[in-house]
Amino acid sequence: MSTDSYSIFSVLREALRGHTGWKPAWRDAAPKPAYDVVIVGGGGHGLATAHYLAKVHGITNVAVVEKGWIGGGNVGRNTTIVRSNYLLPGNVPFYEHSLKLWEGLEQDLNYNAMVSQRGVVNLFHSDGQRDAYARRGNAMRMNGIDADLLDVPELKRILPMLDFDNARFPIKGALRQKRGGTVRHDAVAWGYARAADGRGVDIIQNCEVTGFRIEGGRIEGVETTRGFIGAKKVGLSTAGNSSRVASMAGLRLPIESHVLQAFVSEGLKPFIDTVCTFGAGHFYISQSDKGGLVFGGDIDGYNSYAQRGALPTVEDVCEGGMALMPSIGRVRMLRSWGGIMDMSMDGSPIIDHTPVEGLYLNAGWCYGGFKATPAAGDCFAHLIARDAPHPVATAYRLDRFATGRTIDEKGMGAQPNLH
Numbered sequence: 001m002s003t004d005s006y007s008i009f010s011v012l013r014e015a016l017r018g019h020t021g022w023k024p025a026w027r028d029a030a031p032k033p034a035y036d037v038v039i040v041g042g043g044g045h046g047l048a049t050a051h052y053l054a055k056v057h058g059i060t061n062v063a064v065v066e067k068g069w070i071g072g073g074n075v076g077r078n079t080t081i082v083r084s085n086y087l088l089p090g091n092v093p094f095y096e097h098s099l100k101l102w103e104g105l106e107q108d109l110n111y112n113a114m115v116s117q118r119g120v121v122n123l124f125h126s127d128g129q130r131d132a133y134a135r136r137g138n139a140m141r142m143n144g145i146d147a148d149l150l151d152v153p154e155l156k157r158i159l160p161m162l163d164f165d166n167a168r169f170p171i172k173g174a175l176r177q178k179r180g181g182t183v184r185h186d187a188v189a190w191g192y193a194r195a196a197d198g199r200g201v202d203i204i205q206n207c208e209v210t211g212f213r214i215e216g217g218r219i220e221g222v223e224t225t226r227g228f229i230g231a232k233k234v235g236l237s238t239a240g241n242s243s244r245v246a247s248m249a250g251l252r253l254p255i256e257s258h259v260l261q262a263f264v265s266e267g268l269k270p271f272i273d274t275v276c277t278f279g280a281g282h283f284y285i286s287q288s289d290k291g292g293l294v295f296g297g298d299i300d301g302y303n304s305y306a307q308r309g310a311l312p313t314v315e316d317v318c319e320g321g322m323a324l325m326p327s328i329g330r331v332r333m334l335r336s337w338g339g340i341m342d343m344s345m346d347g348s349p350i351i352d353h354t355p356v357e358g359l360y361l362n363a364g365w366c367y368g369g370f371k372a373t374p375a376a377g378d379c380f381a382h383l384i385a386r387d388a389p390h391p392v393a394t395a396y397r398l399d400r401f402a403t404g405r406t407i408d409e410k411g412m413g414a415q416p417n418l419h
Contacts, residue, residue: 004023005110006110006111006112025190025193025194025197026070026193026194026196026197026198026203027197027202027203028203028205029063029197029202029203029204030204030226031063031065031202031204031207031224031226031227031229032063032202032229033229033230034221034229034230034231035061035062035063035202035229035230035231035232036059036061036062036231036232036233037053037059037061037062037063037231037232037233037234037235037384038062038063038064038065038221038222038229038231038233038234038235039062039063039064039065039234039235039237040065040209040222040234040235040236040237040238040245041064041065041066041073041236041237041238041239041241042064042065042066042068042070042073042193042203042204042205043066043073043074043075043189043237043238043239044074044075044185044188044189044192044369044370044373044376044377045075045237045239045362045365045369045372045373045376045377045380046064046066046235046237046238046377047064047070047189047192047193047196047203047377048192048373048374048376048377048378048380048381049235049237049362049376049377049380049381049384050062050064050192050196050201050203050377050381051109051192051195051196051199051201051377051381052377052378052380052381052382053201053381053384053385054196054199054200054201055195055199056378056381056382056385057381057382057385057386059384059385060199060200060201061200062196062200062201062202063201063202063203063204063229063231064196064201064202064203064204065204065207065209065222065224065229066203066204066205066206066207067206067207067208067209067225068205068206069205069206070189070190070193070203070205071186071189071190073239073339073340074239074240074339074340074341074369074370075185075186075188075189075370075373076185076186076189077185077262077307077337077338077339078185078260078262078296078339078369078370079262079284079286079294079295079296079370080182080183080184080185080286080288080294080370081120081180081181081182081275081284081286081370081371082098082099082102082115082180082181082182082183082370082371083095083099083120083177083180083181083275083371084096084098084099084140084145084177084179084180084371085120085122085136085137085140085145085147085175085177085180086136086140086409087135087136087139087140087409088407088408088409089395090348090395090396090407091348091395091407091409092139092140092143092145093143093391093392094372094375094379094392094393094395094396095368095371095372095375096143096144096145097375097378097379097392098371098372098373098374098375098376099179099180099371101374101375101378102115102183102374103115103117103179105183105188105191105374106191108195109191109192109194109195110195111187111190111191111194111195112187112191113183113184113187113188113191114182114183114184114187114289115181115183116181116182116183116289117178117179117180117181118180118181118182118273118274118275118286119176119177119178119179119180119181119274119275120176120177120180120181120274120275120277121150121155121158121159121174121175121176121274121275121276121277122174122175122176122277122279123155123162123171123173123174123276123277123278123279123280123324124171124172124173124174124175124279125169125170125171125172125279125280126172127172129172129279130172130173133149133173133174133175134149134175136175137149137175140177145177145179146177146178146179147175147176147177148175148176148177148178149173149174149175149176150173150174150175150176151173152164152171152172152173155171155173155174158274159272159274159276161271161272161325161327162276162324162325163323163324163325163326167323167324168280168323169279169280169281169323174279180275181275182275182286182288182294183370184289185370188370188373192373192377204226206225206226207224207225207226208224208225209222209223209224209245209248210223210224210225210248211223211248212234212248212249212356212359213228214249214250214356214359217355217356217357218356218357218358219231219233219234219249219356219357219358219359221234222234231358232358233358233359233360233384234358234359234360235360235361235362235380235384236354236359236360236361236362236363237362237363237376237380238363239339239340239341239342239363239365239369240257240258240305240339240340240341240342241257241305241340241342242255242257242342242361242363242364243255243256243257243342244257244305246354246361246363249354249356249359250356251354251355251356251361253350253361253363253364254344254345254364254401255342255343255344255345255363255364255416256303256342256343256416256417257303257304257305257340257341257342257343258299258300258301258302258303258304258340258341258343258416258417259299259300259304259306259307259308259309259338259339259340259341260296260299260300260309260338260339260340260341260367261296261297261300261309261313261314261317261336261337261338262294262295262296262336262337262338262339263294263295263296263314263317263333263335263336264288264292264293264294264295264333264334264335264336265292265293265295265328265331265332265333265334266291266292266331266332266333266334267290267291267292268287268291268292268293268331269291270287270291271287271293272285272286272287272293273287274286276324278320278321278323278324280323281297281319281320281323281324282297282298282320283295283296283297283317283320283321283323283324284296284297285321285324285325292334293328293331295317295321296317297313297316297317297320298313298316298317299313299341299343299367299417300313300338301417304340305340306338306340307337307338307339307340308337308338309336309338314336318333341365341366341367341369342363342364342365342366342369343364343366343416343417343419344363344364344365344366344416344419345401345406345414345416346400346401346406346407346408346409346414346419347366347407347408347409347410347412347416347419348364348366348395348396348406348407348408348409349362349363349364349365349366349368349372349376349396350362350363350364350396350397350398351376351379351380351383351389351390351393351396352383352389352396352397352398352399353383353387353398354398360380360383360384361398362376362380366416366419367419375392375393378390379392379393379396395407
């Protein structure tokens with residue numbers, strides 16, 4: 001377990017010692033017979049939950065169990081974008097809380113997560129889209145969130161590579177959030193793992209949950225490939241596998257699982273210094289610190305638990321990129337990867353109790369899982385520790401689909417594959 005503080009002095013010290021003194025960032029712990037809390041899922045949300053349980057609520061007898069390795073799931077399989085440019089009251093306070101936590105994350109964790117607030121620019125291509133973005137921007141500003149409506153001359157200044165003259169969908173302006181940007185995804189997992197471990201949390205890799213022990217309607221613990229682990233409380237934070245894991249506890253969730261592909265190109269000289277999204281198609285792009293263009297689009301249309309996608313979506317995403325900025329046409333794509341998205345019926349997440357006493361659920365993140373990582377962990381830890389929802393997550397009830405209190409941010413109705 002590393003308890004050393006990372007600083008310029010420790011880097012210089014280790015440079016003089018040939019970097020032989022660094023300790024592992026976290027222990028590869030073996031499971032104990034029982035814990036106060038077991039978090040199922042060692043992704044960003046699960047690790048963040050463990051960190052905030054220990055730091056904020058003083059609950060350190062915690063285990064995070066992960067069927068694979070830390071960083072092998074969705075937290076390392078996304079396009080790294082963070083933002084809080086939401087419209088509806090149920091989402092606005094939550095995602096702004098998350099962005100504020102991102103802004104202080106590196107100091108909180110003592111870890112370089114490469115938080116880059118380079119801005120997020122959402123293009124619009126029609127009068128109707130302009131009005132919709134103006135409404136969104138006004139909602140953001142009424143909630144104290146930064147938002148700017150940009151005209152074409154301003155866009156040409158900051159994004160000259162866009163096709164302004166011959167585009168099939170003429171660019172008429174954009175909504176920009178300057179505080180949005182990108183964060184290095186795998187560093188988020190490593191930083192939270194190190195911080196949680198430093199406060200006594202056990203991180204148990206290669207430990208797949210195979211069932212739940214429930215007595216009298218209350219959770220008693222989890223069955224795993226490394227034996228039974230007792231727990232007073234269990235939190236499920238398994239992203240695209242939420243339905244499958246919850247079914248072991250007799251729960252049926254309002255969620256479908258779909259693959260979302262992401263892509264990266266060969267390294268280029270500095271080309272685009274912000275995040276840009278295409279309003280006439282689902283395409284978004286930024287440039288990594290290594291120079292690769294990182295981009296993505298829609299989920300694959302079919303249900304799947306595989307961490308890979310199909311070629312028609314590759315073609316669709318690349319066509320969106322070419323329509324937006326034809327200059328990337330000769331750039332070679334290096335690789336792609338897929339994350340398993342837990343698509344809820346209204347496109348918004350769930351952070352709530354389940355009908356099983358002591359069993360809690362964090363799921364249904366659709367496209368918003370990575371950007372939500374700090375707030376999801378903070379709010380889930382609050383729910384587990386206090387048995388009450390965090391003030392910014394009170395709308396994320398599991399029963400909202402039965403009561404009609406849905407949070408349909410995109411107005412797509414009960415169509416998980418469209419959210």
